[in-house]
Amino acid sequence: MLRSLDIRDMLLIDRLELEFGAGLNVLTGETGAGKSILLDCLGFVLGWRGRADLVRQGAEQGEVTAVFDLPTGHAARIVLAEAGIEVEDDQVILRRINGGDGRKTGYINDRRVSGEVLRRLSERLVELHGQHDDRGLLNARGHRALLDSYAGLDLSGIRRAWAARRDAAQALDDACAAQLAAREEEDFLRHAVQELEDLAPEPGEEADLDTRRRNMQAAERIRDDVMRALGLLGADGAEAAMVESSRWLEGAADQADGRLDAPLAALSRAMVELGEAYQGVEDALSGMDFDPYALEVIEERLFAMRALARKHSVLADDLAGLSDQLRLRLDRLDAGDQQITDLQARADAADQDYRRLAAELAAARRKAAIALDKAVSAELAPLRMERAVFKTEITEMDAGPDGHDNVAFTVATNPGAPSGALDKIASGGELSRFLLALKVCLAKGNDALVLIFDEIDRGVGGATADAVGRRLGRLAEDAQVLVVTHSPQVAAQGACHFRVSKSVSSGMTTSTVSALSQDERVEEIARMLSGDRITQAASDAAISLLQG
Known part of the structure; x- marks a missing residue:
């Protein structure tokens, strides 16, 4: 999980130290207060490519430090081991500096690393979901792996069969080439x-x-x-x-x-x-x-x-x-014909073994796809998308180490309407709810990633917003979740609540983030409900939302 975030002289932030908790962490604030700045800074320290003008005006350099808990067996340890970086006290400290000249320098546990190493590590630490998400669920290239994870499929057998098939085919090709060359001499x-x-x-x-x-x-x-x-x-x-x-x-x-x-x-x-x-x-x-x-x-x-x-x-x-x-x-040469016959038999047997396992894997994926479609549909109904149809499309593609199935998540917003890719068919609000429903179904029991939702509740309100908040809360039972939200229903579900605000002093605009107490949460949610003038009714409604 993300333990803390320390930001210095980045964009509108001069100095900020945040301690995050387990479960659902919500960030609220007025439009333009700088909520997206936090995500820009987190993306910066994770090595993501983004805006170039990150250093606060007047500062020589900006710096972001993020501390993650990294329990034994965490997938991120593989990336760290490949980079020759040791982990102490089950923590990893990421630090990145942006110079005034635009140069960026990254460190992991005080060892200098490239941006590529940071990006590879970030893939094992964080998932960002939002209307412009291209790293997670909207990336069709990852849908097969998501379905396999949902089904709990073990791919080690078919990967060994693929390797044996490849090696047998290579041995046969080599023998045939050698035999042809030998015939020539x-x-x-x-x-x-x-x-x-x-x-x-x-x-x-x-x-x-x-x-x-x-x-x-x-x-x-x-x-x-x-x-x-x-x-x-x-x-x-x-x-x-x-x-x-x-x-x-x-x-x-x-x-x-x-x-x-x-x-x-x-x-x-x-x-x-x-x-x-x-x-x-x-x-x-x-x-x-x-x-x-x-x-x-x-x-x-x-x-x-x-x-x-x-x-x-x-x-x-x-x-x-x-x-x-x-x-x-x-x-x-004299024995070559028999050798080729034997190698051909071996290649045929390896191919048959691979095809058998690939067929079994395809059947398991089709079965899992039906279960996933049913689970997502059940999640869509409370999100006021009961007429929408989610379908996991499985088509055949070129064979590979993970089988010959191409998996794509598709949606149709209305019965009878054509289905297509999530980001091509759904509108902004619909897309957010599709992503949330899908993530709730896929992320059960996965506490390896920090899940970040950037205004995923945009365009929804009332009972739908309440359903979004409750599902985010359910999702946070198994993983740490960070949500940037304008919805009071979502904010009320948070275990930790942070308010982002903006102020101007001596002509300099600064964004600050504060962790809210229970009373401050009531005030913030009441503001979200009624605006600048907080009424008693809004406060009562805020208390009611917080009490669930």
Whole structure:
């Protein structure tokens, strides 16, 4: 509920502090006293777009502060959470400043916010109803939600079904598009997969082949030199010479008095080393033996791998992984028809489920519409509109997450007359009563919003005004209601009564608002009944109205 409103230097108000109560709060005063200024100021702090010249003449800036009680679970907390604003003591404080240069600065709980955040929050805090109401009941785009709320319908099931239907349709579309694209490259895929499978490359194979190829090429270049060296070391070369030399030295050793012993020992050791060298060279030469055809095979495979890698713009070591990827795409292509069949079945099932729930929801809405029409008609009779016809029209529209029903509240002011939108058919006074009757039916048990009625009783009087007042009183049993009124019958129903007055001092016009005591209420209602000259009869009538 709206707890308080603090206004400084706005329009005709220099300083005003108001404390509102629960139930029905009424604001009365003479025409031109400034009752609409309060609504302009409240709309300003709520971020509503309105008149630009709000700062009081002579002031540097104007400021409005509104305090709302915000119990746990209130829908406004969602908006605050999205804006990163914390709520303390179950209260939210809105403050907005209008500079003399026209700049507007808004705050929520002392945190600066944009006008858009204020407007989004206001949608969860306040509803304004009047002859120019375009935010509430006259906005046809909100009629379906109002009917659903009246019927207590839970839309979570159909919203899940809509999401499942949408997701299934998207998956089917994606699969069909992928299948079409795959068909366009089917020949390429089959050729590429066959080419890769024929070659069957393995990770690391390129480096191994390259090493083997280099070794074979090197062996081919040096093998002749190694063979010549082996020949010079063997029985026809160094070995023969050393054996011959040893034989001659051994024959002469007996007559050399031991001088040849050391050379013979060294020669013996050299022959051992020579044998090892010969064996090593022979082994190396044996390792250089290769089949020239094997080199050709290795080169062909190495070149084939590198060519394929260039063709697919990958590394040779990645060819094996590429083969797996292309095979998977080909397998998907081969299995695509079955996948599309399965996805089509899933999409059909999701569509049927959605249609079933939408049909059930449509039936529930039609049933609720009949009940709402009956309830509104019952409210219209005491408002002297018993000949008027209210009807909730339900037509089919494009499917969406909330079903495929378009809901519009229509009226016909006389039997047999054409029906139409509320604001197109009803006159000013009739429209006010239609809105009141409809709101009484829709707002039961809804204490989340502050309901504001701006002269909704205009154009009615007598018993009709009394009926309007009593219905506003009933409405205030479940929600806080603020009413700007000229009707004494309506004013008498208020739990809190405020009088708006205007005065001129030193050439400056100022509006003030005062909370009235019981005696002051009698005087104010008597004034509303008789005018400037308050008679005893008017006072007695005022007391009678207040006593109900």
